Amino acid sequence: MVKMVADQVKILVVDDEETVRVLSQRILQTAGYDVITAANGKEALSVIADGDIAVVLLDIKMPGLSGMDVLGRINTDWPDLCVIMVTAVTDVQTAVAAMKLGAYDYITKPFDQGKMLARIRQAIIRWREYLQDKQQQAQLKQNITEQTKRMQEQFTELVNSMAREHKLLQQLASKQRHGSKSLLSGLPAELQKPIASVEEFREALLRILKKE
Structure with a gap:
């Protein structure tokens, strides 16, 4: 005022x-x-x-x-x-x-x-x-808001990146099962799970972030 x-x-x-x-x-x-x-x-x-x-x-x-x-x-x-x-x-x-x-x-x-x-x-x-x-309180609130937004964006990108990498590994594993070179013979069993589960996990995290 x-x-x-x-x-x-x-x-x-x-x-x-x-x-x-x-x-x-x-x-x-x-x-x-x-x-x-x-x-x-x-x-x-x-x-x-x-x-x-x-x-x-x-x-x-x-x-x-x-x-x-x-x-x-x-x-x-x-x-x-x-x-x-x-x-x-x-x-x-x-x-x-x-x-x-x-x-x-x-x-x-x-x-x-x-x-x-x-x-x-x-x-x-x-x-x-x-x-x-x-004024200091208002500035602090703004800083926290901006920092939170950056963290949310970084976390969202991390989740998306994990999903992309998992999808790539799934594709490589699929090639192996169809007779491709044995480059991925040591893949853990977790990587054989459907990509849908990762997508569901990503979407759930995004919904949580939107509520914050």
């Missing part, structure tokens, strides 16, 4: 109080971040759905969809986002509960600018680590 861009990331500030949105936006833009604001939970989810958000600064208490409601949706649909809950000093317990539900961190109002920026920086580091881990 999120694309890494140089050193700049996009932060969403969600708060029903305009003064808080304006103050947060000014602080973050001064620090060099790209900032979008939303006045309620529904608007926030719409912005997130458009993509490219890295960190969400989310007020807990809002009319309509609460911060906890929005957090639940984010955890379900956009687990790569780092959410920092915003709460009043008197409601820290709710913020701690939000962290147990998946929020990365919380800050209290009124803001301490230094602490706010420090939490944002830490959240961005976590966000980048999450993306890097996700």
Whole structure:
């Protein structure tokens, strides 16, 4: 969902109080971040759905969809986002509960600018680590898929080659039985079996490979 861009990331500030949105936006833009604001939970989810958000600064208490409601949706649909809950000093317990539900961190109002920026920086580091881990897992999965495909192709070729060689030996053995030169007098009894049994074995192996 999120694309890494140089050193700049996009932060969403969600708060029903305009003064808080304006103050947060000014602080973050001064620090060099790209900032979008939303006045309620529904608007926030719409912005997130458009993509490219890295960190969400989310007020807990809002009319309509609460911060906890929005957090639940984010955890379900956009687990790569780092959410920092915003709460009043008197409601820290709710913020701690939000962290147990998946929020990365919380800050209290009124803001301490230094602490706010420090939490944002830490959240961005976590966000980048999450993306890097996700990319590495995707690459590993692709490597395993490609390696498995190569092994299946090699094994299929080996089975086909064995069938061809067995068929050739069957033909040589047949010539011997009809009076050809005694080149294969020491052939083991297994090579006298019908080629159909080898074909059945090959087809059974191919069916197993297709199921993998």
